[in-house]
Amino acid sequence: MKNIQISEELFFALLKYHLVEIDDVLPEIKKGLEDKLEAMVRRELYTKYKTAPTEEEREKARQEYLKKVGMHRSFRW
Structure with missing residues (x-):
């Protein structure tokens, strides 16, 4: 299985959510995971x-x- 690196900001947001149970970071986590998936x-x-x-x-x-x-089609070669 491959390892995947995430940003330090996303890592701390995940820690806050799972360990400290702060729900305010959910939008940040969702955005970070979507960006990583893309x-x-x-x-x-x-x-x-x-x-x-x-x-x-x-x-x-x-x-x-x-x-x-x-990339717009007109810029492709």
Whole structure:
């Protein structure tokens, strides 16, 4: 299983919620986890783009990655 790194801010927010039971940090935790998930998805698409066995699969993964990062179609090559 892979390890995943999170920011120190998110880590402390999780500690506050689980150990001290402060519910005010829930929006911060949700945002931090969503941002981390998006970064992981982008990284997976980029890796797939770089390691795909065929040119077709590479191009498909590249287009998915560019779409995910918000690159406008007119700026793509």
